[in-house]
Amino acid sequence: MVAEQWVVEEVLKVIPNADISVTDLHKSGDHFHVRVVSPEYEGIRPLQRQRPILNHFKKFIAQNIVHALDLKCMTPEQASKSGETAFDPHGGDVEFFGVHIRREKRSE
Amino acid sequence: MSFNWTPEELQEIVDNNNIVLFMKGTPEEPRCGFSNRAASVLNELGQPFVSVNILTDPRAIPSVCAWADFPTMPQIYINGELIGGSDIALEMYESGELQQMISANESK
Numbered sequence: 619m620v621a622e623q624w625v626v627e628e629v630l631k632v633i634p635n636a637d638i639s640v641t642d643l644h645k646s647g648d649h650f651h652v653r654v655v656s657p658e659y660e661g662i663r664p665l666q667r668q669r670p671i672l673n674h675f676k677k678f679i680a681q682n683i684v685h686a687l688d689l690k691c692m693t694p695e696q697a698s699k700s701g702e703t704a705f706d707p708h709g710g711d712v713e714f715f716g717v718h719i720r721r722e723k724r725s726e
Numbered sequence: 727m728s729f730n731w732t733p734e735e736l737q738e739i740v741d742n743n744n745i746v747l748f749m750k751g752t753p754e755e756p757r758c759g760f761s762n763r764a765a766s767v768l769n770e771l772g773q774p775f776v777s778v779n780i781l782t783d784p785r786a787i788p789s790v791c792a793w794a795d796f797p798t799m800p801q802i803y804i805n806g807e808l809i810g811g812s813d814i815a816l817e818m819y820e821s822g823e824l825q826q827m828i829s830a831n832e833s834k
């Protein structure tokens with residue numbers, strides 16, 4: 619179990635100076651929505667934006683420190699146009715058009 | 727001839743086809759909501775695409791996921807490049823990026 623601030627600091631190691639907000643979706647300390655806003659994402663495709671962060675967190679996911687990371691990586695322009703991006707795949711039937719990894723779907 | 731889901735065989739599929747969708751089921755009979763969404767986005771593009779049903783062989787999911795270094799299904803490839811799953815595909819379709827990638831390939 620880790621704190622939201624821990625996730626923020628780990629993401630900052632990957633992309634310093636980004637504007638990062640983390641939501642602990644179940645208050646369980648292992649399932650996070652992570653919204654990352656940086657001008658560095660300009661011209662980079664969604665998957666390539668996520669890759670460095672996913673690679674950094676791979677070890678934490680393998681150790682079961684983090685169960686799921688729902689990543690939303692945006693440019694400042696995209697962030698200004700998007701509303702609330704937090705999405706809980708175990709929650710209600712909210713349709714979500716963003717970028718996230720649903721690890722819990724793996725066993726489906 | 728048998729198909730063994732080796733990295734070489736998988737690479738050949740995405741190298742030889744402009745648009746490839748690895749999915750659960752088929753575009754006509756998808757077996758998962760996310761695969762359905764990915765197939766629907768590709769249908770909207772109006773270009774022929776190859777779909778690979780990864781439920782036909784228990785070796786498929788672990789082989790494709792390890793080869794792609796991407797944990798979930800579906801997976802969309804355009805011009806040999808992994809784009810992501812259904813959420814990224816939808817996001818890129820809505821922003822027009824997906825259409826751009828495909829028309830860029832056509833003009834080659």
